Amino acid sequence: MQEYAREHHRFITRTGEAERSIETAASYGTYFKGVVGTTREITVYLHTGTDRHVIVPRLKQSLRFVKGDKFKFARRHPGNENYINSAFLLKRYTLMNTIKDYLNTPYETKLNAIGISYFICEMKKTAKIISNNININEGNNTKMENELKEILQKIELQTEKLNEEMNLWLEKSLEIRKFIDEADYLSDKQKQILSLRYLSFKTWEEIAVIMDLSYQWVHKLHERALIKIAERM
Incomplete structure (x- = not known):
């Protein structure tokens, strides 16, 4: 120091x-x-x-x-x-x-999974449109068929990536759950706030309502919890 x-x-x-x-x-x-x-x-x-x-x-x-x-x-x-x-x-x-970055890892992986899922949905819509055009049009559809094949390959790769991200989300959630549960130096209310915030992804207002506490007191308990964790690092 x-x-x-x-x-x-x-x-x-x-x-x-x-x-x-x-x-x-x-x-x-x-x-x-x-x-x-x-x-x-x-x-x-x-x-x-x-x-x-x-x-x-x-x-x-x-x-x-x-x-x-x-x-x-x-x-x-x-x-x-x-x-x-x-x-x-x-x-x-x-x-x-x-510490907050570490506790936020489940949320970050969730956002990544949502982003990939949205991308897959958009590619499926595009693939459906191309497929319909191929069925409607007569003659040489080689260009559209190649484009459809490329999109389907991308969907397959992104689906694998989505599965990996979902598994990582589960892994990080279990890791943070264990970290909070084993923090014996934290009070039950502090543990509950960390769980609601970083595992259930609740807003501060929602946490205050669930725990029947003021918005300011929730923030104070959260800050004290982070300080306690920091003092043991």
Whole structure:
């Protein structure tokens, strides 16, 4: 996490003293215990961040600067961002999106199957029209017959692809069902929300009605569930 924060922080490292001041220690007993500390006080504030505050300098001149023809004094500090915590939140947000993508795999495979099925229906309509034209027209129908043969081959290939996608849909649905059921750290309501959303493909409004909960509370429970999952990845 420290490496992640170092790569993504927005402040400019001038001397590197704050990073070099970090020390670690570990001890082994019944439990493994690790300690992270620093030899420089300012490093603590860089780690935890600070609120806006008034600066009380030892020497007033130390904060003096010239603006126009007057001296100005920097008295109010805007505060520091909690870089480590920000990196953690960004990492957790990324993980939550990855989790949602994973939970959405049954829905994605379902959409793929629906798309293929629609394509097959359209090709069957085209094949029927060509077949009727062949029966009506007399004479040389070689071109239409070849076109019909090509379409029928495409229908056969797409049907095989549809069967594969349907099997994948079933496989992913069972996989996500197992994942949700085995997540013992989630509450029953959180599991139900995940199941309704990612396996039954219900809208948030439908889930709220089914569970007799407010729309906002459903979203909150869903977010908490994703956070719990992210914390265990």
